[in-house]
Amino acid sequence: MVMMSDHDYEVEAIEAVKIAYPDSTNWQIRYVLPGFYDGALVVVAMWSGEEYRGQVNVYFDEGNRPTVFAMTEDLAKALGARRPREKWELILQYFLSVNGVSSAVAILITITICLMVIFGRTEVPEILANALTMILGFYFGTKASKK
Numbered sequence: 001m002v003m004m005s006d007h008d009y010e011v012e013a014i015e016a017v018k019i020a021y022p023d024s025t026n027w028q029i030r031y032v033l034p035g036f037y038d039g040a041l042v043v044v045a046m047w048s049g050e051e052y053r054g055q056v057n058v059y060f061d062e063g064n065r066p067t068v069f070a071m072t073e074d075l076a077k078a079l080g081a082r083r084p085r086e087k088w089e090l091i092l093q094y095f096l097s098v099n100g101v102s103s104a105v106a107i108l109i110t111i112t113i114c115l116m117v118i119f120g121r122t123e124v125p126e127i128l129a130n131a132l133t134m135i136l137g138f139y140f141g142t143k144a145s146k147k
Contacts, residue, residue, distance in 0.1 A: 003035075003040075010029045012060070013060075016066040016068050017056055021068075023048050026047040028044070028046075030043040040064075041057060042058045044056055044057075056068055056069065059075060059079070106132065109131055112128065113128055113129070
C-alpha cells in the first residue's frame with residue numbers, strides 16, 4: 001500500500017463526505033490516523049449552513065479507497081469482519097513487490113559473490129559486480145525517495 005500524506009487524506013475524505021452528504025456545506029477535519037487497520041481513518045465534522053450535523057468516519061483501505069461511515073458502530077462492524085492477514089501472506093506480498101524482488105535478487109547475487117570468493121575464485125565477474133551495484137543502487141534509491 002502506498003501511504004498518502006495527511007493532507008491528501010484530508011482532501012480525499014472531504015470529497016467523499018461531499019458525495020455522501022451533498023447537503024453539507026462546511027467541513028472540518030477532526031483528526032487523521034494513518035496506519036489504522038492497514039489503511040487510514042479520518043474523522044470529519046460537517047455543517048449545513050450554521051447547523052452542526054455531526055461527524056463521520058472516513059476509512060481508507062489498502063488501496064486508498066474511501067468509505068464513509070456515519071455511525072462508529074458501522075465502522076467497527078466493517079473492520080471486525082475483515083480477516084486478519086497471515087504472516088506468510090504479508091511475506092509473499094512483500095517479495096512480490098518491486099522492493100521484495102530487488103532485495104531477493106541482491107541477496108542471491110551477494111551470496112553468489114561470497115561463495116565464489118570462499119571457494120577460491122579471486123576475481124568476481126564484472127557482470128555480477130555491475131548487477132549487484134545497480135540493484136543495490138535501485139533498492140536504496142527507492143528507499144531514500146520514500147522518505
